[in-house]
Amino acid sequence: MNAGSAQLLSVKDLSVDFASQEGVVHAVDGVSFSVGSGELVGLVGESGCGKSVTATAILGLTRMLPNATVTGAIEFEGRDLLALPENEVREIRGRDIAMIFQDPVTSLNPVLPIGRLMTEGLENHLGLSHTDATARSIELLSTVGIPQAAERIKDYPHQFSGGMRQRVMIAIALSCNPRLLLADEPTTALDVTIQAQILRLMRQLSSEYGAAVIVITHDLGVVAGMCRRILVMYAGRIVEEGPAKPLFRHPHHPYTVGLLRSVPRLDRPRADELVSIQGLPPDLSHLPPGCAFAPRCWLATDECWCAAPPLAATGEGRRCACFHRDRLVERETERVAP
Ligand SMILES: Nc1ncnc2c1ncn2[C@@H]1O[C@H](COP(=O)(O)OP(=O)(O)OP(=O)(O)O)[C@@H](O)[C@H]1O
Ligand SMILES: [Mg+2]
Numbered sequence: 001m002n003a004g005s006a007q008l009l010s011v012k013d014l015s016v017d018f019a020s021q022e023g024v025v026h027a028v029d030g031v032s033f034s035v036g037s038g039e040l041v042g043l044v045g046e047s048g049c050g051k052s053v054t055a056t057a058i059l060g061l062t063r064m065l066p067n068a069t070v071t072g073a074i075e076f077e078g079r080d081l082l083a084l085p086e087n088e089v090r091e092i093r094g095r096d097i098a099m100i101f102q103d104p105v106t107s108l109n110p111v112l113p114i115g116r117l118m119t120e121g122l123e124n125h126l127g128l129s130h131t132d133a134t135a136r137s138i139e140l141l142s143t144v145g146i147p148q149a150a151e152r153i154k155d156y157p158h159q160f161s162g163g164m165r166q167r168v169m170i171a172i173a174l175s176c177n178p179r180l181l182l183a184d185e186p187t188t189a190l191d192v193t194i195q196a197q198i199l200r201l202m203r204q205l206s207s208e209y210g211a212a213v214i215v216i217t218h219d220l221g222v223v224a225g226m227c228r229r230i231l232v233m234y235a236g237r238i239v240e241e242g243p244a245k246p247l248f249r250h251p252h253h254p255y256t257v258g259l260l261r262s263v264p265r266l267d268r269p270r271a272d273e274l275v276s277i278q279g280l281p282p283d284l285s286h287l288p289p290g291c292a293f294a295p296r297c298w299l300a301t302d303e304c305w306c307a308a309p310p311l312a313a314t315g316e317g318r319r320c321a322c323f324h325r326d327r328l329v330e331r332e333t334e335r336v337a338p
Pocket of ligand 2: 051053102
């Protein structure tokens with residue numbers, strides 16, 4: 001969290017296990033972090049590392065799944081959401097905490113016109129009249145780039161393209177001016193012009209209304225331009241955290257180094273410098289006993305195979321879970337720094 005901002009969200013030792021036919025999937029494994037009011041935080045990591053599950057747990061949706069076990073604490077404005085009854089969490093959801101879901105196709109109710117989907121929240125959470133809620137919905141749809149919004153508000157989700165549905169989702173999420181917005185791959189399905197508009201809109205929400213935003217993405221470019229602080233997740237755990245600029249310039253975890261090396265950059269013309277991380281992320285139902293990244297890590301030693309390194313503070317607001325941070329900083333920094 002930023003030194004100057006009041007704490008809004010504090011996730012403490014959050015774990016989410018799913019019972020499955022292959023065994024217990026440890027989707028989120030002892031994750032702790034805080035977000036201050038108005039802070040823009042990026043949560044990054046490869047596919048399947050637990051980003052969406054972390055977000056849906058904060059929104060109070062994961063605990064309702066019959067095969068999920070959620071433990072730890074999710075303190076939002078001082079109240080532990082995991083300990084609150086569902087009716088109280090439902091009040092917070094949508095009004096104080098909103099989410100842009102990764103999959104807009106399945107997250108919009110197909111039998112309701114989008115106008116209904118939008119006005120419902122405004123009427124229930126903000127107490128607007130139907131006329132005012134409709135006017136506000138039209139305004140929001142225009143803001144996210146839906147042409148002829150006054151007409152389109154009567155249409156059903158299937159009458160919109162994928163990118164437009166994503167923008168409708170974003171309009172719904174922004175409608176009640178949430179204190180915390182969880183934006184799960186908010187721009188992945190959109191073309192670059194709309195992408196820039198949406199990112200601007202989220203920044204605006206943050207600066208005008210003091211809303212905090214957690215941007216979840218595998219696109220480091222999106223978070224680099226927008227977020228002040230970055231959380232790097234691997235196999236259900238946070239492996240590195242820090243202010244964006246220093247973290248991108250001097251990553252402390254070998255996984256972050258790998259992520260950065262796999263991003264194409266204009267100032268790195270040699271194709272051979274673009275390398276994907278060798279191997280695959282581990283199966284979350286059969287995690288290795290030591291560091292989950294060890295099988296893919298060029299710095300791994302015997303120690304790494306036996307025990308998981310703790311996420312330890314390393315100064316200047318940074319944390320890192322690696323036994324070999326010092327070796328990495330010495331050897332690799334110059335090669336990856338811009
Ligand atoms: N309802 C569920 N039941 C069982 N396993 C689940 C469920 N939801 C998620 N998982 C598993 O939890 C792990 C983390 O999934 P999650 O959706 O959080 O990944 P992610 O980091 O968001 O990936 P992506 O970048 O692909 O969206 C995955 O192994 C996934 O298969
Ligand atoms: Mg996801």
